[in-house]
Amino acid sequence: MKKIIFISFLLTASLSSFSQALETTPPEYIRTIQFQGNAQFSGTPIIALGETLTISFDDLIGDEADYYYTIEHYDFDWKPSNLAKNEYMEGFDNMRILNYKNSFNTLQIYSHYTLSIPNKNTRRLKVSGNYMLKVFNNDKELVFSRKFMVYEDIAIVKAEIKRSRNLKYIDTKQVVYFSVDGADRIIFRNPDQNLKTLIIQNNNLQNSIYNLKPQYSLGNELVYRYDQKAAFWGGNEYLEFDNKDVRAATMNVRSIQLKDIYNTYLFTDKNRSYDPYTYDPDINGQFKVNTIQGEDPTIEAEYTWVHFYLANYEKLNDGQIHIYGNFNNFNIDKSTRMIFNPKTEVYEGKRLFKQGFYNYKYVLVNPDKSINEGFNSGNFDETENQYTILAYYREIGGRYDRIIGVGSANSRNISN
The missing domain is CATH 2.60.40 (Immunoglobulin-like)
Incomplete structure (x- = not known):
């Protein structure tokens, strides 16, 4: 009988204290x-x-x-x-x-x-x-x-990305300004209570801001121009590897060995938090399965042990270093943990991946289970991030929360 081993925990940046239903993470198979x-x-x-x-x-x-x-x-x-x-x-x-x-x-x-x-x-x-x-x-x-x-495509949700007005964070955070406009299609009644919002960075629900209240209105348009309450750490571009070819080393792959199955060894990564920001196009933590050894990657792509190496000299303060990305829905588990090897003086880890192109980064998981994404990669206001804003509305007497509009913005167009 197959037993389900892991129950996920949501490490969510939330402005309200409600308890969410948790996603259940899958077993290893x-x-x-x-x-x-x-x-x-x-x-x-x-x-x-x-x-x-x-x-x-x-x-x-x-x-x-x-x-x-x-x-x-x-x-x-x-x-x-x-x-x-x-x-x-x-x-x-x-x-x-x-x-x-x-x-x-x-x-x-x-x-x-x-x-x-x-x-x-x-x-x-x-x-x-x-x-x-x-x-x-x-x-x-x-x-x-x-x-x-x-x-439902009812309300118009407009958004733009700004640098923080707090000079302490002007180079490290990105702020989401947005508005929800009912136009002539919906009239908002008691919006402080009935209209709720969700801001998601890079399609990662575990790094979201919930339920900001409108600051003021312009007719039937509700405006949200918070600074710190709507601020996200900018982070850095994701690292990447491409192992679509198991016969030769490709992007960020140092070598490949065939044991019981293929083993892919990546180049050693370093701490990027002290380096100046460099634009390196990524897919914001996502992945795409691919292989050049077959015509149908869904059933012909190999599984390979991917070996990660990180040269980190920062103190962890009882925290743990993990690899992070949408390859496992941005979850932290034992398969993502990096362990320090005193012989090589680097952190090492391995995880089973299906062939393809993957984004990943290294994060610090603190003892309280919170995640510090910028610990190893730094935070920069120039980082390209995609933001999605959802507007929820429950009409007076309504029995459920409708999503009445979705908007998006990218930090490529950040301004002061």
Whole structure:
């Protein structure tokens, strides 16, 4: 019987003290979860009502196990909403995932599963808001769960990125100014209580700002021009490696060895926090599966142990260094930890990755479980980051929180 080992914890930058429903991180035999809407890269999908949602994952046991899914609706604070299932979904869930294929010509066997919504059973999602997709095994044990959002295109959400007005942080933080305009399509009543907002940096829910209150209004447009309350650390561009070719070293790959499976050894990384900022285009922590040894990367890409090396001489103060990125939904677990090797005097770690192009960075996890993303890479106001703003609204007498608009801005266009 497959046992579910890890329960995730959300390390969320939140301005309110509500307790959120937690995503369940998968066991070690579930790998390469890709959850996406119409965007090119995986992450936390944010889709318009009626758009398609797709999730895929690999089971490294490769025994064609049966998996089932359910969909649950949540309010803004990630507590279950008061809606019955037939009020937010047309059709049925708790159905088996029927679309799967076995790996072909790979050293590591695996079964690749794909689920798209809508489908013949779950015909459509009827309302906007927060959702959780849960995947169960044949013993009705929860294997993993992932959040996603569905929005209605009603309100106009405009945003721009500014440098901090606090001179202490002017070179290290990025501030999100935004507004929510109901125009002539919706009239906001009691917006301090009924309108809620969420700001997400680089599609990472674990680094988000919740529930800012509007500062003032211009007609039916609500304006948010906070400084420190809407400020994010700028961070630095992500590091990257590309191991789509297991026969030769490629981007940031020092060497490759074939043991029981392929082992990929990266070049040693260093502390970047004292270096001047250098623009190096990244994909903001995301990843893309790829291989040049086959035609279908979903089933022909190899799994390889990727070995990381970090020369760090900063004191950890009882913290731990971890690799960080969307390859595991920005979670911290034992597979991401870096251990100091006194013989080489560098921190070393290894993790199993499917072939492809990956972004990653090194972060410090403090004893209180908070994450310091800039510990090893620094924080710079010039860093390219993508910000997404969601506006939630519950009408007077409403029974759930609708997402009525989504806006975005990129720090490439930062200004004073």
